[in-house]
Amino acid sequence: MTDATLDSTRPTEHSADDRPRPVPDRPEWSNIHAPDTHVIAIDAGRQRSWLPDRLRRNPSFVAGTVLLLVIIAAAVFAPVLYPGDPLSMVARPLLWPGQDLAYPLGTDSLGRDVAAGLMHGARISLLIGFVATTIGVTVGTVVGAVAGYRGGRIDDFLVRVIELFQTIPSFILLVVLVAIAQPSIATVTWAIGLVTWPTIARLVRAEFRVLREKEFVMAARSLGFSDTRIVVREILPNALPAIIVTTSVMVATAILMEAALSFLGLGDPNVVSWGSMIGSGRELIRTAWYLTALPGLVIVLTVLSLNLIGDGLTDVLNPRLSRER
Amino acid sequence: MTLLSVTNLKTTYRVGTAPLYAVDGVSLDIAPGETVGLVGESGCGKSTLGKTILRLVEPSAGRIAFDGVDLTALPERRLRAYRRRLQMVFQDPFASLNPRHTIGDILLAPLDVHRVGSRADRRQRVSAILSQVGLPEDTVARYPHEFSGGQRQRIGIARALVLGPDLIICDEPVSALDLSVQAQILNLLANIKRDLKLSLLFISHDLSVVRYLSDRVLVMYLGRIVETGSHQQIWKNPLHPYTRALIDAIPDPARRRYAAPLPGDLPDPRNATKGCRFQPRCPLATELCTQQSPELRSARSGQRVACHHAEITAGPT
């Protein structure tokens, strides 16, 4: 009955997309809810405000970014402030923070400067965190996109591969990989990338399976677009928000994994890392607790900053998801 | 002469283990410059039929001859050349445009893909199409969410026209629109068809819209064509009891508090019964209808109807 039809009351996505959907108070027959999204679709054509503006107004995103920028600055200025090797002995061992102002955060049992270690450690943590995530996201996106877009046997096969990776506890796999390959920054990075890609692959596959059925993808196919073009130009931009949000959390996971490896002594022995600092301070935890607490605090702050950014991005990029939580 | 000739087309979906015959042996012809209307209720397979003709959904059997070439036999790569000549306008003006592309991108992309003319030619083509569908020049720089439903459907039509097709399949193009906008889009389609001498396959659940915009009408019920005829014949002298019920179901102010024309629900297409598929709801059903599925046959009026008892009402128009 289109014909004497004054309106399209089909609930269309646009209404839910860019404004919070007010939920009416529930009537007391609790099994009924009003599917009335269309009633607020009055200004559907309203323009969305610019993305950077919305990010700037999001407190989580701003706080996380500020915190992360401080840590990045520490990493960048480490060679300037502490030009020497952070692993070399510079002072009397076990100086407490504040005891000697030349070493504001004290020294460890071998007389190494803790402040220098933390700043140089930031370089390693961030480097491994970002590079490993890039590897993981790239592999995961390619695998997920192929599986989700192609479907059928290829999908079945790739899903098996993803599941294979996910059934093995990822940290054990990581330990095994690093143990086989000799610990170095490069191998640790590759190993972390290799154990994290299935997360992204699953997500991208799910997104692609939904988006593949959308009418605009149908339209692209009917116009004779190639598969590559459909995947890259039509589907991927719509899956990007979800990928970006997950990426920020994956960086945090990668940093934690690197710290854990180093803590176990499986990190690169030639560089200082937050994890190895905790590891070596562990035996003195009763007498010099600051040797474990300070690197621990830095790890917490870094992971917190990335999670705050992730939350902010979720709010801004996936408004529906965050509302349904 | 026919532009499109579909023979015994079948489309099967797999739902769990049971096959679902969404399109079950449909044949139809479309002549150049002709508008064929396809009418039926949701779940009757009319949308699937449209998508199968474009091979957006793969057929399980049958032949789709377009301009003499069997499209079902072409590999995807060679099919792409034919995609230029066969286009589609989709039902949902909100879902059919990629929200992350500007209108300019959406309309230029098909021209880029098919390497039509120079860069300047393509731009010119886009602005010509935009004015043809009644949208202002500055549309190209804007995003889909800035437009109303009717405007988006104009953009959808522009996208279908940009490659200069011979046949456009319109899948419920006005059912998501307000009445006051619906007439605008119907008139636009009529004008474009006249100016470009296109053929249209116009799919809708609304018989009165189909009647206005079609030369010939096909009525579909559960995957099969049950009646075909000219727009006047179908409207004024329906032969199949289902067609008659569809007409009677259209709310009409002249029939105050009139009883529902047809009892029962649209049955689940998975439970395909022997015999006529309409038989459980049919007022004329007899023993014969439960046993034997009626084939399409010609009536005296020139209509074709798939009903054992259509003679009862068949007569010259």
Add this chain to the structure above:
Amino acid sequence: MAPLLDVRDLTIGFPSATPVRNLSFSLAPAETLAIVGESGSGKSLTALALMRLLPSTARIASGRVRLDDDDLLALPEVEMRRRRGRDIAMIFQEPMTSLNPVLTIGRQIAEVLQVHRGLSKAQARREAAELLDLVRIPNPERCLDDHPHRLSGGMRQRVMIAIAAACRPKILIADEPTTALDVTIQAQVLELLDRLRRELSLSLLLITHDLGLVGQWADRVVVTYAGRKVEEAPPDVLFEHPLHPYTQGLLAASPRLHENLHYRSARLSEIPGNIASAATQAGCPFAPRCPVRLTQCRTNVPYERDAAIGRRVACHVDISESSRGLHHDAAVSY
């Protein structure tokens, strides 16, 4: 007869818009009143306002909803909760999402009966079966133990109607009850609603965008545009001689009412533009699209006035003049 429900000057506001403005109408016992309008006309919000189920960002800026002797808008929430279902019930557009998918049909109906009428479990089940029979569901006993996904859209809408009718309300609000259904099922559902209206002598408030449906089933029609009433009349008069240019335009644009028009020889009559233009309009909301507008239409809101017995219209243009301007059969010949 004194009206059962009387709505005066209802205005509903969101922080960014005012989708319903100064809407007044009344509903007599056992009457069917239809509110017609396209998307953005505020008709569904009006229904929710009567139930006091508006979204939390919406605010009733002014108005009064009198049912019997009470102003529903002034009742405390606890009291209103008792009125919902008992005095005034509602069914929604989407029968697919209005029922809880994990509970059986029987539980969902029984819940209402237990809460509102204090029936025991066994009584409620018996009564639920009767209700399903009332809405003509075949095999009501078996249906009670089915989950919603086993039912078709039409059957689900019948279940929704059964739930709404469970407490014998005085008023049933049906918000686009058939929009999501197929044509042949639509007719069945409307016939059912009309039968309930007669048998339970309840008043039906039919909210719809479908003019044809209104003509067939309503006793009185209120046409709304951008949150304002533009015209009110019994359907036969409205279709015969629409007064407001918007109503005239709608009737002229409907292919259903012009069965001799064919695209090869004629075009449908159009209303130019779309409803979004009403948002920035100071005077009459329809003025930007109106073929007969006067200068004052751009600045002054036309107030409702009586046009004939039982007819009201909100238009600055003199009625006889407006009907000359755009006759409702004026399909552009081509």
